[in-house]
Amino acid sequence: MTDQIPTSKHDDAWQISRRGFLQGSAGTVAAAAGGPALSLFSTASAQAQPAEAAGKWMPSTCQGCTSWCPVQIKVVDGRAVHMRGNPLAKANHGKICPRPHLALQQVYDPDRVRQPMKRTNPEKGRGKDPGFVPISWDEAMDMLADKIMELRDAGEPEKFALFRGRYTYLRDILYSAVPKIIGSPNNISHSAICAEAEKFGPYYVEGQWDYRDYDLEHTRYVLCWGADPVSSNRQVPHAINFWGNMSDNATVAVVDPRLSATAAKADEWLPVIPGEDSALAVAMAHVILAKGVWNKAFVGDFIDGENRFVVGQTVDESQTTVPVFNEIHTHGVVQWWNIELKDRTPEWAAERTGIPAEQIRRVALGFAAAGSRAISWLSPGASMQARGGYSSMATHALNGLVGSIDAKGGVVAKVKDPTGDIPDLTAYQDELAASHSKYDKIDQRGTLAFPSLNGGKSGGGVVTNAAADGMLAKSPNEIKVAIAYWSNFGFSTSGSYRWEQALSELPFFVHLTTNASEMSMFADLVLPAAHQLFEKWGFVKNKQNLHSYVSLNQRVLEPLWDVKQDETEVPFMLAEKLAERGFDNLYRYYTEAFADPETGAAPTNGEEFTESALKMLTRGCWDSTHPDYGRYGDRLEGWEDFKAKGVWNSHRYEYGQRIDNFATQTGKVEFYSETLKAALQGHADRHDTTVDKVLEATNYVGRGELAFVPHFEPALRHGDEAEYPFIFFEHRSRLNREGRSANCTWYQAHKNVDPGDENWSDVLKMNPVDADALGLHDGDRVKVTSTTGSITVQLKRWEGLRPGTVAKCYGQGHWAYGRVAAANFAEHVPLGGNNNEILYPEFERLSGSTARHGGQSRVKVERV
């Protein structure tokens, strides 16, 4: 640890080259400066040598989105100058999307926090200058350790909270160990503002609380539900690379209220009215059954081959003792028809969705005609909706009808990897920690209105955005000290004003971040974090292209500033500081349980700790003595080999291994979800009530048996149509590095590659029919107002969305973060507007998710 506040690493050397550069033309520089300046300015007559400029390609991982691609960085003289994909990775096969290139501007962003800072203005709030002053890491960690000791000394360690946004899989060193050993239950992840509802459907249909992988190479039909695979999540460069050949052989249909990048290249665009996806999905299921085109080898058939799925009619099972339908690998298809589907005709759906009945029919039949080589591609857009739990199920259940789950050309899953978890820490929890870390969490999970049924368990998952409400209500307890890392909930959560308020009232808040973001402005301490791609050690695991992989985050650059690694170095420093104050449990855990797996040496500082933890958790990838070594894929030859290659690849996925062995109650793909029935009943029992009451408390309108099948739920909207005539919806950018790239000039200079958007702007897109009615032109400044707030942005007339709806991309509207992202950083004036200021803090409560999609807020639009 250092008390120094460094300014730059190369003060002296710089003076020469800098002066030379500013003098201008090539000739004078070569003459006046010499040395390094020559290569900066060489012309054809004074050339740099190719060998000197070649640099070295070094591996790391891009976490600009959740594709988490293995990448390589060209490093020249200790600087990162160019990016490419890691050619050894089977997942993205050497390809990268635009995002890794933007990361060059992140790591060298002048607006990065370069030194710990403390607040001098005790008054907290948006628009109030925190009065940050730089301090040393030593002083910062002293302050934090003192605050934590105060909680422990008062016997209230549960009043500590740790908020996590993005992460590597070294996360639990900070996220899990710190709160648990201090004695707090309050480690709150971001997962529920991300995409938990997208996992909900697949879990209750096929037992996977996870994202899927897709066999693009062999598929014949891709039906995207809000998914925009050539732009975003979760296998972008792989999807881009395969899309051309794939669409030579396959039909692509895109359900999206916006003409997305993928929709622009598709065979069919279905511009659904936002939030009505479930109507469309059940109508397609209806068509597939009524027309008798389901996959009979997978689902089965009526015993006599006669299709009893007749429009408007219940399949009568009462007349016979043997089942009328011989179901094979699925469960409850007849119940699904009887309970939900029989009346869900395309004509019925056309009225709700705005999609013509003939198009619904055509797409459903085309999808089914592809047999098991069909993909119904679920995304947050069609599931992170107030009633999206059932659209998540309905859209995924289409894969069950055509038998594409676990099939060639269909929807598949991850392959196991040999990584491990952090060592057991219970021995390091004292009595206070052991008892208080079991208290109820601040995020309301498991309460009647927040079932959050991750893994089938009441309160099994996080309800990220409800943590703000819990803090404001001081329920189930008060939060007095909190750390947030790699997160910016004051920007990234719908109803973000609640976080501003909660953070304003929080007595001591530490933000561990690369940039002074919205959340930082409420912090007592801002701690500068190493950049994930260039400056930090860690590992991620993911899947693309039918391969799972483990990719290392590596420190390929010496940081220019005094930054620390958030998941390892910072907690190690905290452990040291707590030990100095007589509480050494965390320090003993880190030093005793994280010995280097090769040398057995205990770590003595944060850097050693980082490496031994990383080696320990990834040992199965590279250590031939590990029981799982080589079992699931690559056999890397030692730790140095892993670092040099950067990636471990699994074997290719094997189709069909999970059939009849799905992790559902029946082992089958469940159209009638016994798994959800058990989960809902468990939650109802916990609250001594009925499943119907649970549905009522969670904003759903379906009752009775509908609870257990994928079914139609009408869109939920906030705001009266007369006052707020437009349905507002948002979408993602192919240049978003999860809302962190708006401070990059390259982001702003290329923003128009998101169809309908404009460079250096953050436009509200409106159909010209509506714009004409309001007399609005391109570039007009408009105030967009919902029931929760207003933003002011530029208008863009665009034919890529339906009249009556307006849309804006997420990622801009920062009032902090940096001087490019904000119009006026010092005055907290945003560039554009943050959608989360006009999105109601709505939830999909069965999964705990934030319901940012589905047109949940109506708005009015006025010229300013």
Add this chain to the structure above:
Amino acid sequence: MSDKRYAMVIDLHRCVGCAACDIACKSENNVPVEFHWSNHIIETTGTFPDTRYNYIPTLCNHCENAPCVTNCPTTAMHKSEDGLTLHDPDKCIGCRLCQLSCPYGVIWFNKEDPHQNFMRDSEPAIPGGTSTGQEVAQAADAPIPYYNPARATTYQGIRDRGMVEKCTFCDHRLAVGEDPACVIACPADARIFGDLNDLESPPSKALAKYTPRVLQRDQGTKPHVFYIRNFNK
């Protein structure tokens, strides 16, 4: 004379319009943020719901009959032996006739000192807590922190105020046997680059297989950037 005739074929069916090419070009060639050596034309046509979005990647066409070369009074803009249209800053007088005569708008002029976000930025967001652009460049010991010195092997690493600049088909990369940066950076493999004098080269084969198009054929410039297939269906 070299026997090479470099050309690029862009397969619009494979292109997804992501601009990885545009951004990678900036990184490779130290291009100021305001300039777009690699660029795109976008258009939305039709009325909802029959809306179509089209995307055409663009760059210097390295025309056989290049107006920028013809109109350059000093031969600063010239054709190389390999068919590249290149710019020699030593001969350039900054008259911008090349820029005016290019029908494609792919030549850029340094009216100011380039990279002002690093060169001129001297007021930090939070004094003591964050940096200025100048400080970052200083700490990185380069005029821009991600400065790529390889660019300087055949051209000015960063072009001076008063100079034009444009795509060179990454002649510095060709010189060491590498494809242009945009070709490598394209995740769709939509850019097919090589020598048209070699009938077996990938671009020669692509031109033989598909009906190629060029931008503004009627200008008579004979571009060496060709387009095959369609961006949308």
